Structure formats: structure tokens, C-alpha cells
Amino acid sequence: MDPLEALVAQIQGLSSTPGDIARLHIILKQADDSLRAESTRLSPVLGQLAPSEHSLGFLYVLDAFTSGQISKQQAETSVPIITGFINACNAEQIRLAPEKFVLVCKRLKDQVMMLEAPIRGAGPLLTAARKLQLSTEHLTPLHSDFLMLCVLAKCYKTGLSILEDDIFEVDQPRDLFLYCYYGGMICIGLKRFQKALDLLHNVVTAPMSTLNAIAVEAYKKYILVSLIHHGQLSTSLPKYASSVAQRSLKNFCQPYIELASSYGTEKIAELEAYVQTNTEKFENDNNLGLVKQVVLSMYKRNIQRLTQTYLTLSLQDIANTVQLNSPKEAEMHVLQMIQDGEIYATINQRDGMVRFLEDPEQYKTCEMIENIDSSIQRIMALSRKLSAMDEQISCDQLYLSKVGRERQRYDFDDFDVPTKFNI
Amino acid sequence: MDADDETFAPITDEVGANGGDEQRSRRPIISGDHLDIEAYASLYSGRTKIMRLLFIADHSSDEKVGNPSMNLEALRMAYDEIKKGENTQLMREVAQKINGRLGPSYELDSAWCDAVDHRAEQKKEKLDNELNAYRTNLIKESIRMGYNDFGDFYYAHGQLGDAFKSYVRTRDYCTTSKHIVHMCMSVILVSIEMGQFTHVTSYVNKAEQAPDALDPITIAKLRCAAGLANLEAKKYKLAARKFLETNPELGSHYSEVIAPQDVATYGGLCALATFDRTELKSKVIDNLNFRNFLELVPEVRELINDFYSSHYASCLEYLGNLKANLLLDIHLHDHVETLYDQIRHKALIQYTLPFVSVDLSMMANAFKTTVAELQKELEALITDNQIQARIDSHNKILYARHADQRNATFQRVLETGREFDRDVRSMLLRSNLVKHDYNVRQLRKL
Numbered sequence: 001m002d003p004l005e006a007l008v009a010q011i012q013g014l015s016s017t018p019g020d021i022a023r024l025h026i027i028l029k030q031a032d033d034s035l036r037a038e039s040t041r042l043s044p045v046l047g048q049l050a051p052s053e054h055s056l057g058f059l060y061v062l063d064a065f066t067s068g069q070i071s072k073q074q075a076e077t078s079v080p081i082i083t084g085f086i087n088a089c090n091a092e093q094i095r096l097a098p099e100k101f102v103l104v105c106k107r108l109k110d111q112v113m114m115l116e117a118p119i120r121g122a123g124p125l126l127t128a129a130r131k132l133q134l135s136t137e138h139l140t141p142l143h144s145d146f147l148m149l150c151v152l153a154k155c156y157k158t159g160l161s162i163l164e165d166d167i168f169e170v171d172q173p174r175d176l177f178l179y180c181y182y183g184g185m186i187c188i189g190l191k192r193f194q195k196a197l198d199l200l201h202n203v204v205t206a207p208m209s210t211l212n213a214i215a216v217e218a219y220k221k222y223i224l225v226s227l228i229h230h231g232q233l234s235t236s237l238p239k240y241a242s243s244v245a246q247r248s249l250k251n252f253c254q255p256y257i258e259l260a261s262s263y264g265t266e267k268i269a270e271l272e273a274y275v276q277t278n279t280e281k282f283e284n285d286n287n288l289g290l291v292k293q294v295v296l297s298m299y300k301r302n303i304q305r306l307t308q309t310y311l312t313l314s315l316q317d318i319a320n321t322v323q324l325n326s327p328k329e330a331e332m333h334v335l336q337m338i339q340d341g342e343i344y345a346t347i348n349q350r351d352g353m354v355r356f357l358e359d360p361e362q363y364k365t366c367e368m369i370e371n372i373d374s375s376i377q378r379i380m381a382l383s384r385k386l387s388a389m390d391e392q393i394s395c396d397q398l399y400l401s402k403v404g405r406e407r408q409r410y411d412f413d414d415f416d417v418p419t420k421f422n423i
Numbered sequence: 424m425d426a427d428d429e430t431f432a433p434i435t436d437e438v439g440a441n442g443g444d445e446q447r448s449r450r451p452i453i454s455g456d457h458l459d460i461e462a463y464a465s466l467y468s469g470r471t472k473i474m475r476l477l478f479i480a481d482h483s484s485d486e487k488v489g490n491p492s493m494n495l496e497a498l499r500m501a502y503d504e505i506k507k508g509e510n511t512q513l514m515r516e517v518a519q520k521i522n523g524r525l526g527p528s529y530e531l532d533s534a535w536c537d538a539v540d541h542r543a544e545q546k547k548e549k550l551d552n553e554l555n556a557y558r559t560n561l562i563k564e565s566i567r568m569g570y571n572d573f574g575d576f577y578y579a580h581g582q583l584g585d586a587f588k589s590y591v592r593t594r595d596y597c598t599t600s601k602h603i604v605h606m607c608m609s610v611i612l613v614s615i616e617m618g619q620f621t622h623v624t625s626y627v628n629k630a631e632q633a634p635d636a637l638d639p640i641t642i643a644k645l646r647c648a649a650g651l652a653n654l655e656a657k658k659y660k661l662a663a664r665k666f667l668e669t670n671p672e673l674g675s676h677y678s679e680v681i682a683p684q685d686v687a688t689y690g691g692l693c694a695l696a697t698f699d700r701t702e703l704k705s706k707v708i709d710n711l712n713f714r715n716f717l718e719l720v721p722e723v724r725e726l727i728n729d730f731y732s733s734h735y736a737s738c739l740e741y742l743g744n745l746k747a748n749l750l751l752d753i754h755l756h757d758h759v760e761t762l763y764d765q766i767r768h769k770a771l772i773q774y775t776l777p778f779v780s781v782d783l784s785m786m787a788n789a790f791k792t793t794v795a796e797l798q799k800e801l802e803a804l805i806t807d808n809q810i811q812a813r814i815d816s817h818n819k820i821l822y823a824r825h826a827d828q829r830n831a832t833f834q835r836v837l838e839t840g841r842e843f844d845r846d847v848r849s850m851l852l853r854s855n856l857v858k859h860d861y862n863v864r865q866l867r868k869l
Contacts, residue, residue: 206853305806310815376840383847386851
């Protein structure tokens with residue numbers, strides 16, 4: 001019998017119970033090379049297998065089918081097959097062979113990029129990531145690919161849904177860097193600057209032994225977002241950032257650091273001049289849009305400072321203080337800020353006066369109470385998690401061996417650490 | 424008034440003995456009129472007199488301060504004073520500055536210079552020989568006197584660094600606390616002339632640790648020296664306290680450094696710039712000791728009283744009048760602007776403190792300025808958080824504004840919660856990365 005047909009029969013036969021599936025897995029692993037050799041004959045085989053029941057088998061066959069070079073026309077046919085598989089497959093079965101699954105999804109990503117339709121891959125990859133995850137706190141390599149496709153396709157809202165989950169378990173640091181970087185870009189696109197800042201901060205302060213390009217690019221964006229959101233940049237990284245980052249990151253981001261110091265002088269003309277002279281550098285990094293937003297934020301910050309000093313102010317005075325060209329421009333800026341909820345004011349067009357009001361939030365409504373309550377619950381859960389992790393580490397073998405080794409050196413009369421822990 | 428007269432009499436006698444007539448010395452020296460250089464100089468003696476005259480000469484060439492005749496007058500008096508001493512370096516400087524403008528009798532007298540230098544050489548040799556003799560004999564007291572004489576010699580000849588070193592060397596040979604105090608006073612004098620006020624502070628502390636040898640005059644001198652050191656270090660509050668603690672027995676005993684008018688002026692201005700109302704009342708206005716000093720400069724007394732009773736316009740007017748003459752003072756010159764700014768800011772803040780709303784045009788009248796200028800100044804103070812208020816620019820009114828504690832607390836709480844959330848999450852993530860990294864390394868090792 002044709003080995004291929006025998007394999008197909010086995011797949012169809014052994015895909016019902018977990019015990020069978022385990023046996024099938026072993027058989028498939030052995031047959032992997034032979035499958036690869038016959039990649040050309042595999043499309044009818046795919047037709048015979050049902051992705052939802054025979055997911056593991058389908059996966060192996062699909063992997064062999066898509067390995068090797070694929071042209072654009074072939075991509076056209078294979079993309080729907082992979083997409084259909086991802087949507088239909090059985091999560092437990094594919095978790096038995098995660099690397100293969102990841103490989104297949106990566107190939108999907110390459111193919112949609114080749115077809116220049118990244119949006120076709122976004123939806124499937126989201127489903128794939130959710131299926132591969134062991135829990136919502138787990139980061140898979142698929143997350144970063146998915147986010148990259150979202151950025152390219154500019155469908156930010158889909159990306160946001162996966163960013164709402166907190167990540168605590170990571171397999172590969174590189175995945176995390178890419179995930180946070182693309183996630184930051186998505187948040188910037190949606191103007192959620194605080195979340196973007198958090199994500200980029202994670203990249204920049206992650207433990208790393210050598211500097212990588214992702215961290216450098218992330219730091220550049222971090223500087224810009226920090227200026228937009230906070231109006232200032234702390235000059236040194238926090239202590240828990242890796243020493244490599246603390247020493248060398250600044251060297252690669254020189255124009256941005258100078259931009260930050262020029263922003264600190266609060267002179268708009270200087271800032272704009274600096275941006276003019278360095279436009280190419282910013283453009284090369286694809287950050288020109290963000291830089292323009294930084295300049296805009298300086299006007300906003302100046303106007304916000306005025307709310308602290310004045311109750312009413314004429315539009316002409318605002319234009320003069322904030323160094324705008326005319327009262328009309330001042331009016332536009334103030335109007336925009338009122339709409340965005342950044343200041344509370346009323347414009348009296350007859351007198352050309354702006355009246356600044358206090359924040360009307362009185363912290364007395366039901367929504368506010370619910371908000372506070374949910375925050376409290378969340379933080380309590382977080383604290384529990386923290387103590388659980390602490391207990392886990394103090395029982396960890398590696399930790400105890402390291403500590404045991406050190407104690408042995410200093411305290412002779414204290415309790416003798418059992419030799420089992422001395423590695 | 425009688426009590427004042429009694430304390431006045433000994434002071435005027437001393438001052439009168441210096442050359443001015445009694446009538447002139449009763450008139451306030453530091454006033455709004457142009458500085459009377461002779462009367463001013465008669466308050467001081469020794470090297471500081473020369474340095475002050477030179478300072479006036481240098482700075483009276485500014486258009487806003489003096490007139491050229493003051494310049495020449497100061498140089499002439501400096502020349503006369505230097506001739507009485509033995510400092511040829513200063514003589515050369517002054518002669519160069521005069522540049523022949525005062526006629527033939529005020530040119531560089533090289534004969535005099537050479538004679539003085541020659542005498543100096545001889546004296547130095549003599550002192551050297553004596554000192555060596557004393558050192559071989561190891562008589563502590565004589566060695567100390569020898570070094571002291573050396574110090575005096577160098578000081579008279581303007582070699583301040585060597586004078587300082589010689590005086591410091593006497594320290595090892597001081598046996599009684601009187602010696603120590605004498606040494607400290609000499610070092611303080613040289614340090615003030617050199618402008619090294621850190622030494623002044625340390626030696627003042629040293630001298631104050633020997634309480635049994637201190638008579639009131641010395642204590643007063645030490646306070647003045649400490650006050651001067653603090654003034655130079657821009658610690659105006661401490662300087663004010665030191666000057667205010669000076670007892671009036673100082674008189675003109677410290678004329679090599681400071682005059683009682685100066686104590687009043689420096690103390691009064693620094694106090695006004697840095698004290699709050701209660702301290703101002705208790706330590707300056709009700710201070711009986713300091714009142715004696717303030718009588719010597721009635722303008723300063725008037726302006727302090729005006730400030731306390733909220734007559735800001737006249738207070739600022741007095742300040743404006745005094746400014747020209749204060750800029751000619753060698754110690755106060757660099758600090759006049761800062762002190763004036765601080766006093767003006769305090770006046771503005773004090774004006775707005777009791778009110779819920781203030782009409783800006785009335786306030787501008789009180790401070791004799793325009794509404795626009797006033798608005799700018801107030802804006803700076805509000806941004807600096809020194810005044811809690813907001814300006815209604817349309818109606819030109821200043822409204823006091825009190826922070827809403829409840830809202831502020833809620834905001835802070837929510838913010839803290841968010842930060843905690845963020846930090847703990849990223850911390851857990853980082854520890855996970857580290858654990859993963861460590862595991863990988865361990866696996867590789869095994």
C-alpha cells in the first residue's frame with residue numbers, strides 16, 4: 001500500500017481518543033521526513049482529512065505541503081486552506097505540536113505579505129494565537145506576528161483586543177520585545193499614550209545581556225511618547241533596567257535626546273527649528289509623524305499651564321503667551337483641547353475671552369465608585385499573584401542551590417544544607 | 424530719647440576722633456543723597472578703608488551710580504591713606520588709576536616706593552633672624568610672637584597669603600585661650616580681606632569654643648564676621664540672624680572690617696528679604712539692641728516699619744533711593760539685586776494674603792506700577808506657587824483659590840493605584856524573563 005495512503009488511513013482512524021492521538025503523534029513524527037519528500041502530492045490528501053477532527057494529522061501534512069518555496073499563485077490557493085484550518089482546528093490536538101503550528105502560521109504570514117494583503121492574515125492569526133495560548137497570560141510567538149500584521153494593515157482595534165490581556169509567561173524574550181514594540185505602535189495609533197508608554201517601557205527595561213535593535217527603536221519611540229504624554233523625559237533609566245541598556249541606549253538615540261532637552265526649554269521656535277534641521281533623521285526612522293505630534297503637544301502644555309494661573313484670558317493674550325500667530329489659531333487649539341477633554345473651558349466669542357473652569361469630576365457618582373472598586377479587586381488579585389510567585393521561587397531548586405552554596409561559605413555552625421542541593 | 428543719647432555719645436566720640444567733625448558724624452552716612460565719601464571713609468580704618476575707596480572709584484564710573492568727581496575724590500583719599508601705610512603694590516595700582524589727573528603731587532612716588540621696599544627687606548631679615556633664634560631656643564611664647572610679627576608684617580605689605588600662613592602657624596604655639604582668640608581674630612581679618620569666607624566661618628566657630636576669653640566686644644566682632652561670611656554665601660537668613668545678634672557695644676571697635684551702619688543696613692535688608700512677619704516683629708522691630716544700630720540709618724528703620732505696616736509704596740521708594748549707594752558697598756554689591764527682588768516679591772505676596780479678591784488697578788496704585796506689569800509679576804509668582812490665586816484677566820481681578828483637598832486626594836489615590844498596578848505587572852514579567860534566562864543558562868551548563 002502506498003505509504004501515504006496508509007498514513008491517511010491511520011490519521012483518520014486514530015484521531016478520536018487521547019490515547020490514540022498520542023500514538024498517532026509518534027507515528028506522525030516518524031513519518032515526517034517521508035511526508036516532506038512527497039510535498040507535491042499532498043493537496044488531494046488535504047482534501048481527505050477534516051481539519052476539525054484530524055487536526056494533528058492535518059497539521060503535519062500541511063506543514064510538509066507548505067515547506068519549500070511557494071510562488072504567488074500557489075500562495076493564493078494555500079492561504080485559504082491554512083485559514084480554514086486555523087479556524088476549524090481542535091486546540092488540544094495542536095498543542096501537542098506547538099512548534100509545527102507556529103511554523104505553519106509564520107508561513108501564512110509570509111504568504112499574505114507576499115500577496116500584499118496583510119489584513120487577510122490578521123483575523124486568522126488572532127484565532128491561532130488564542131488557540132495556542134495555554135492561558136490568557138501566556139505569550140506565544142504568534143502574538144507578535146499578529147500585531148505586526150495589524151500595524152501593516154492599520155486595523156488597530158483588532159490588535160487592541162489582544163493587548164488588553166496581561167502577559168506574565170514568556171517563552172522567548174524576542175517574542176516579548178516584538179510584541180511590546182508593535183503593541184506600542186498600535187496604542188500610539190489609537191492615541192492611548194499611557195498604555196503605549198507602559199509597553200515600550202517594558203521593552204526598554206527588560207533584562208538583556210546585549211543591546212538589540214528592537215530595544216533601540218523602542219527607546220526612540222519611548223522618548224517621543226513620553227514627551228507627548230508627560231511633557232518631560234527622565235534622563236536616566238530606572239535601576240532595574242539592564243546595565244547594557246543603561247550604558248549604551250543613549251548613544252544610539254542622540255537626536256531624540258537632544259529633541260527632549262530642546263523641549264525642556266519651553267521655547268517653541270527653538271523646538272521647531274531643531275525639528276526642521278533633523279527632519280531626514282526622523283524620517284528615516286519613520287518617526288516624523290510622532291515628532292510633529294510632539295511639537296503640537298508643546299502648545300497644549302503651554303495652554304494647560306495657563307489654566308493654572310488665569311480664570312479668564314483673552315484669545316489675543318493666549319496667542320501671545322503660547323507664541324501662536326493669531327487669535328484664530330488660539331481659538332482652534334483651545335476648541336480642540338476642549339473636545340479632547342484635555343481642558344475644561346468655555347469660549348466667549350463676542351468678547352474674544354476664554355473662561356477656564358475647574359474639573360467637574362466630583363468623585364461622587366456610581367460609576368466612579370464602581371471604578372474604584374474594580375481597581376481595588378484587581379490590585380488585590382495582583383498582590384496574591386505576587387506572593388504566590390514569591391513562594392514558588394523560594395521552593396525552586398535552582399534558587400535554593402545558589403543560596404545554599406553561598407550560605408555554606410559563611411555560616412559553618414548554622415544548619416547544614418543537605419548535599420542534594422549543592423550542585 | 425535720653426537713653427539713645429547716652430549710648431550715642433561714646434560712639435560719636437570715637438568716630439569724631441577719626442577726623443570728621445562732630446556735626447558731620449551725626450548725620451546718617453548711608454542716605455539717599457550722593458555718598459559723602461569723606462564721611463563714609465572715616466568710618467573705617469586700615470586696609471579695608473583703602474579697598475572700599477578703590478571699590479567706589481571703580482564703580483562710580485557707572486553712569487547710574489555716581490559721578491566722575493566721586494571717582495577722583497575716592498582715588499585721592501585712597502592715595503593719602505596708602506601713603507600712611509607700607510603697601511607699595513597698592514600704591515602702584517592707585518597711581519596708575521589716577522593717571523596724573525590729580526596733579527603732580529599725586530603721581531607715582533618711586534622714591535617713596537623704593538624706600539619702603541628697602542625698609543621692608545631689612546625688617547624681614549631682622550624678623551627672620553629673630554624667629555630662627557627663638558626656634559632654636561624652643562621658647563613657645565617667643566616663637567608665637569615671632570610668627571605673629573611676621574603675619575603683621577606681611578599684612579601691612581599686602582602679601583595676604585603669606586600673612587594667612589604665618590598666623591595659622593602660631594596655632595601650634597598658643598597656650599592660653601586668649602592666644603587662640605587672638606589668632607582667630609587675625610586669621611579672620613586676613614580671610615575677609617582675601618575674600619575667602621569659608622575660612623572665616625571655620626575660625627569664628629573655633630574662637631567661639633573658648634568662652635572664657637571672650638569679652639562682649641570680641642563676641643560682637645565674631646558675630647559680624649559670621650554674618651559677613653553668610654552674606655557672601657548667599658545664606659541671607661543666617662546672615663540676618665547673626666547681624667541681629669550683634670550687641671551694640673561693637674561701636675567702631677571693628678572699623679578694620681565693618682561699621683555699625685553696615686551692621687544695621689545688612690541686617691535690616693537681609694531680615695526684610697527672608698523673615699516672615701512674626702520673626703520680623705520679634706527680632707527686628709522689638710529688638711532693643713538692634714534699635715541702636717537702626718538709629719544710625721534711619722532710612723532703613725523707616726522702610727522696615729513701612730513694610731510691616733503695609734505702606735508698600737513708600738517702602739519701595741526708600742529702597743529705590745538707597746540702591747545707588749548700596750551698589751557702592753564692597754560686600755553688598757553682588758547681593759543688592761537679589762535682596763531687592765526678594766523684598767518686592769514678599770511685599771506682593773503679603774498684600775494679597777488677607778483677601779479673597781483683589782482689584783488689580785488698586786494694587787497697581789499701591790505698588791506704583793502699571794496693571795500690565797503687575798499682571799506679569801503676579802503670573803510669575805502664581806506659577807511658582809507662592810501665591811494661591813487666579814487672575815481674571817477680563818475684569819482685572821485676582822481671586823484667591825484654595826485647593827480642593829478631597830478631589831486632590833481622590834486623584835492621588837487613583838494615580839497611586841495605577842502606578843502600583845503597572846509596576847507590579849512589569850516586575851512579574853521581568854522576573855519571568857530572568858527565570859527563563861537563568862533556566863536556559865542552567866540547561867546549557869548541564
